[in-house]
Amino acid sequence: EYVQALREWVAVESDSSDITKRSEVQRMMELVAEKLRVLGGKVEMVDIGMQKLPEGGTIALPKVVTAEFGSNARKATVCVYGHADVQPARKEDGWSTEPYNLTDIYGNLYGRGTSDNKAPVLAWIHAVEAYQALEIDLPVNVKFIIEGMEETGSNGLAAMIEAQRDTFFSNVDYIIISDCGWLSTRPALTYGTRGNCYFFAEVEGPKQDLHSGVHGGTVKEPMTDLIGILDTMISSNGSILIPGIRDAVAPFSDDEWKLYQKIDFDMDSYKAKIGVDQLMYENKVELLAHRWRYPTVSIHGIVGAFSAPGTKTVIPAKVTAKFSIRQVPDMDPAVVEKQVTDHLQSEFAKRKSPNKLKVTMIIGAKPWLADPKHPLYQAGKAAVQRVFNTEPDLIREGGTIPIARTFQDVMDKSIIMLPIGGFDDGLHSQNEKMSRYNYIEGTKLFIAYLHEVAQIKKD
């Protein structure tokens, strides 16, 4: 039944980055609401307004689903946050199976959005359902907030949460997020995520594309300008060259070093898993630190570049690079935006090009960091011990959950990230999967966690 429920959700192409798929995201949110309604939750679909598009115009944001199970004032109240949107996926990108057709191969459930984040959201719903089916009272009141824009920066969600601070969130004690993965085969508790500043850099030149034989050598080419300035952001050994960008990075403490040193992480299996012969750092602690708690620059793609099969000899007239900077405490997206824009404009000016450069920050999501000594984490350890009979790793996550910082700073709520995804689930990549083992044992973990969190003594 659990696998069938996941199959139905994976079949919905709820890609929030593609506005032509917006009705699918909306349909996905309705399925989430329906699933919660069937369990008797008090469910609402909250309208969070319109999204402004970078190219002009607006489109309705997907509704946010909220639900409540129980309102006993003597019990603690937890709120589970998750998302039901996904990253793009096409079979032609190199998938071995159809991305929107859940396929079970040797106990691995392949499909876009399985691990990120549809199975974990379903596992939480199934945890509530399990208590009901066994006729055991929920040990805590459980609320849900499930959104449809996480993959593109959680547009509109912070405002909705702030608007409901004194209503839906007024009695929430703790936020639980299960939107990340373990580091190895050992279960983990996550106490930090990086933030993300996502940029478009557009270089515009001639009024239309040109023949590279007829016109090559006569004009400054937009693509050459773009590649030139992109190359000034990061060195080949991974150092970010944008002035000032590392100034706000919190120093790496001895305690962190000790914590990272204790983590069981095999560099060779990591290499094998991602298919590389060499990593940027050969030392485990340094590698984990650069994965979790130092900033990075990644260049994702160039719109307008010729990429079809064949050998078209063209000078593209306008090209737009998409790149992002994962940032860490205590960096601030507004400062990063200025540092990046100033740097690129100054490098562009050095090229003395007649072309025009426009730099826009599309997403500015902050990093998040919790205290792993908080009782929420003690409860996590106890739940992991109960279900997996082992100690969890205490880890951070290199990816971004944009809303985590809002819950912490604006709403003043304590958060735990309780992942059930496997270390090799391939989020955002080809052949994303969730194993049956992680899905089913993860459901048991959530059931146990609800019990453990109820044992926390309130101040």
Ligand SMILES: CC(C)C[C@H](N)C(=O)NCC(=O)O
């Ligand atoms: C591993 C991440 C925290 C998972 C998350 N759903 C995500 O992909 N966020 C967007 C991102 O680009 O990090």
